[in-house]
Amino acid sequence: MKYLLVLAVVMVAFYVWRNNRITDRSDASRPPPAPPATPRLPVVMVACQQCGTHLPQGDTVQGALGPYCSAEHRRLKEGGSA
Template sequence: MKLLVLLLAILAGVWLWRRGHRIEPPVSGRPRQRQLQHMVRCPVCGTHVPAEDAVTGQRGSYCSAQHRRDAEGA
């Protein structure tokens, strides 16, 4: 019986020790704010894409070079 109590005490100690040594990601003081992106609408298909990724043509901004060629005939 003493051996069983000793074994339970050792297991409880190991469990508590491992629980206290978990690696957790660092917590920052404030949450990161995401940058908002300006979106433009493709006049051919209506898809909204970020302005920096859009293909610019003479008549506006398009989601791809193929849609620019289709709309402008270039």
């Protein structure tokens, strides 16, 4: 019975050793990971003068009273026709 136990321990040890060896070999064949991308700069957020929705400054529609989220809100707030 003790020989069976020793054989089982040896088989488990061999299995673990072989799996770790295969994993190490596959890691070596992979190309190195790409360097992290440069972080993007923060975007200035502004609030729409009509509804208060915050959006990037580059996506706004500029009006006489400030930025708007759409031409419709600029027309409603400033009373002009588009």
